[in-house]
Amino acid sequence: xxxxxxxxxxxxxxxxxxxxxxxxxxxxxxxxxxxxxxxxxxxxxxxxxxxxxxxxxxxxxxxxxxxxxxxxxxxxxxxxxxxxxxxxxxxxxxxxxxxxxxxxxxxxxxxxxxxxxxxxxxxxxxxxxxxxxxxxxxxxxxxxxxxxxxxxxxxxxxxxxxxxxxxxxxxxxxxxxxxxxxxxxxxxxxxxxxxxxxxxxxxxxxxxxxxxxxxxxxxxxxxxxxxxxxxxxxxxxxxxxxxxxxxxxxxxxxxxxxxxxxxxxxxxxxxxxxxxxxxxxxxxxxxxxxxxxxxxxxxxxxxxxxxxxxxxxxxxxxxxxxxxxxxxxxxxxxxxxxxxxxxxxxxxxxxxxxxxxxxxxxxxxxxxxxxxxxxxxxxxxxxxxxxxxxxxxxxxxxxxxxxxxxxxxxxxxxxxxxxxxxxxxxxxxxxxxxxxxxxxxxxxxxxxxxxxxxxxxxxxxxxxxxxxxxxxxxxxxxxxxxxxxxxxxxxxxxxxxxxxxxxxxxxxxxxxxxxxxxxxxxxxxxxxxxxxxxxxxxxxxxxxxxxxxxxxxxxxxxxxxxxxxxxxxxxxxxxxxxxxxxxxxxxxxxxxxxxxx
RNA sequence: GUCUCGGUAGCUCAGCUGGAUAGAGCAACGGCCUUCUAAGCCGUAGGUCUUGGGUUCGAAUCCCAACCGGGAUACCA
Numbered sequence: 001x002x003x004x005x006x007x008x009x010x011x012x013x014x015x016x017x018x019x020x021x022x023x024x025x026x027x028x029x030x031x032x033x034x035x036x037x038x039x040x041x042x043x044x045x046x047x048x049x050x051x052x053x054x055x056x057x058x059x060x061x062x063x064x065x066x067x068x069x070x071x072x073x074x075x076x077x078x079x080x081x082x083x084x085x086x087x088x089x090x091x092x093x094x095x096x097x098x099x100x101x102x103x104x105x106x107x108x109x110x111x112x113x114x115x116x117x118x119x120x121x122x123x124x125x126x127x128x129x130x131x132x133x134x135x136x137x138x139x140x141x142x143x144x145x146x147x148x149x150x151x152x153x154x155x156x157x158x159x160x161x162x163x164x165x166x167x168x169x170x171x172x173x174x175x176x177x178x179x180x181x182x183x184x185x186x187x188x189x190x191x192x193x194x195x196x197x198x199x200x201x202x203x204x205x206x207x208x209x210x211x212x213x214x215x216x217x218x219x220x221x222x223x224x225x226x227x228x229x230x231x232x233x234x235x236x237x238x239x240x241x242x243x244x245x246x247x248x249x250x251x252x253x254x255x256x257x258x259x260x261x262x263x264x265x266x267x268x269x270x271x272x273x274x275x276x277x278x279x280x281x282x283x284x285x286x287x288x289x290x291x292x293x294x295x296x297x298x299x300x301x302x303x304x305x306x307x308x309x310x311x312x313x314x315x316x317x318x319x320x321x322x323x324x325x326x327x328x329x330x331x332x333x334x335x336x337x338x339x340x341x342x343x344x345x346x347x348x349x350x351x352x353x354x355x356x357x358x359x360x361x362x363x364x365x366x367x368x369x370x371x372x373x374x375x376x377x378x379x380x381x382x383x384x385x386x387x388x389x390x391x392x393x394x395x396x397x398x399x400x401x402x403x404x405x406x407x408x409x410x411x412x413x414x415x416x417x418x419x420x421x422x423x424x425x426x427x428x429x430x431x432x433x434x435x436x437x438x439x440x441x442x443x444x445x446x447x448x449x450x451x452x453x454x455x456x457x458x459x460x461x462x463x464x465x466x467x468x469x470x471x472x473x474x475x476x477x478x479x480x481x482x483x484x485x486x487x488x489x490x491x492x493x494x495x496x497x498x499x500x501x502x503x504x505x506x507x508x509x510x511x512x513x514x515x516x517x518x519x520x521x522x523x524x525x526x527x528x529x530x531x532x533x534x535x536x537x538x539x540x541x542x543x544x545x546x547x548x549x550x551x552x553x554x555x556x557x558x559x560x561x562x563x564x565x566x567x568x569x570x571x572x573x574x575x576x577x578x579x580x581x582x583x584x585x586x587x588x589x590x591x592x593x594x595x596x597x
Numbered sequence: 598g599u600c601u602c603g604g605u606a607g608c609u610c611a612g613c614u615g616g617a618u619a620g621a622g623c624a625a626c627g628g629c630c631u632u633c634u635a636a637g638c639c640g641u642a643g644g645u646c647u648u649g650g651g652u653u654c655g656a657a658u659c660c661c662a663a664c665c666g667g668g669a670u671a672c673c674a
Contacts, residue, residue, distance in 0.1 A: 026614095029615095029616075031616085034617065036617090036618085037617080042616095042617090044616055044617095046616075046654065046655075049654080056654085080617070081616095081617065082616080082617085082654085082655090083616080083617060126674070163674065166673085166674065167673075167674090168673075168674065280674095305672095307671095307672060309671075309672095310671095316600090317600095317670090318670070318671055319671050320671060321671055321672045322672095323672085324672045325672070326672090328672090330672065330673085330674085331673075331674050334674090356668090357601085357602070357667090357668065357669090358667095358668055358669065359668095359669085360600095360601065360602085360668075360669065361600085361601085361668090361669050361670065362669085385602090387602080387603085387667085387668090388667075388668080390667085395667090420636070421636090424634090424635095424636070426634065426636090442636085450609095453610075453611085454609090454610065454611095455610085455611085457602075457603085458602085458603070458610090459602085459603080459667065459668090460609085460610085461608090461609070461610095463608085463609080466608080466609080466623075466624090467609080469609095469622085469623070470636055471622085471623080471636055471637090472621085472622040472623060472636095473609095473610080473611090473621060473622040473623090474622080474636085476636055477622095477636065477637085479636085480634080480636045480637075481636095481637085483634070483636095484633085484634050484637080487633075487634055488633050488634085491633060492633085537611090541611065541612095541621095544611090544621080544622095545621095548621085551637060551638065552638070552639095554633080554634095554637080554638085555629090555637075555638045555639085556638085558632075558633070559633055560633050561632060561633060562633095596634085597634085597636075
């Protein structure tokens, strides 16, 4: 039982004894004592003043007396205004430290057979262009969220729905066919997803030229957009694709394969992966069937032009189209099919969609539609809605080339990392491979931490010139602290200092050491809150606080050169456990930590 | 128009289930490497928490309104 729970129970009793009142434990506000005051845990006593009918100070003193007498861990207390600061005996903190040291996966709750199965969908790329910074935020959030849910004792299936069909895919295909001259990733050396993306851009350029020409020849803008040969070609291609025209299918398969090969490289670089991949080309027909079933059952309705609709006015929403007048499916249709298949494939307890907040309406509607179709899981879908990444000049647009490409960004950061590392020269003795691995680890640490430390709900700004930082509240700062701890531990071993993991409970603990033990003790709380709130940012912020605390300690106090052997051992044990906690915490963010840097 | 999310230091962000004097990093300025890694540490300066009301012993935090910004809003995904 944690000290906090014990104190809560005793406060309830104290109120009953002193003021003859039964209180609800939600009235009990405990917080960590602010550093400028003496104490470890603070009770806010204002809510009890009404019961005691005494001043806040007197009330606090009475409760403090009771706790001091009845809770052995409460050594003493002091009162500042309406705040009761409790000083917890250092034996308790020693026992916490000892238990951290003896716990293999400190802070992590392993899943059991009866754990909930959570499916997390993330990434969900289109196969017509390479991944950009927006996708990076999605991928990092999805991966980290999965890790955090696992650490909270859930079973997690990571999934990806690949949007591999549709008019946008046909645009790239058409452009390649028209103007590609047989270019392939092999004969150009261009990464597959980039090559296909180039043709997506090419399509747009040619399309715009054609429109301009048609307008010169007297067509209206609307007509020109419809009649431009490029657009007609792409449409024709989509029809051929749906009709399973062999040549078109062949082209589609070839170009998609280029993209997948490219994506795999990017995913591997980012360190994200999936347990199960769904393809829209395989689920959209199922969605169509479901919509038609809904139509037959009277859940949906059909207009004269034979398009199919859902009426959501009773839910306070609009009408939503589910099948176009030509019978082809829309985004929503596919998501219905994909959802159904997933719940058939897995015993899912919770479905989480990691998708940008521009889709809030979409998922609200999806949930209602699935419910209307009789799927009991419909209401329980969770849209993990995150904010957009913006550039100083505004939103990113693939077609206009105002995107920060994922591969370029990572490569650029690795380059900065390499330069910095070489200047500092701390990797001497590493093989070129080891050094390269470390540069990459640091670069990705910087990128991932930069993105994950921000509250997922909020939109964030990425400034290419300023955001690539390796100092301050950054991933490399945390990685550096870890490497520093490892260095200390290596040196201790070199000097033949054996670390005794079990600290004597009577050992006097210094103030700064105590702060660190308390910080380590907060880790499981941070993991739980991150899980409850679906927020990797809470883990990032926690680690930053811990690391700052450690660096202050490091500068102020000697560790291996401390002469008192007991104190030296205590500091080594603390350093080791801080390192352990950093490593576990960063793992939840998908960030690795280096032994040296 | 309607719905929705946001507005905290020059910049990027914490803090938001109400609690003590609103915190970090970057940028600026000044210190600290012949003791364990200076990608670090310490210090100076920087705030009407958009504005106005309300609830409360207590509001950056909750409620209402206004202003500003992002997003969505029936056949793009």
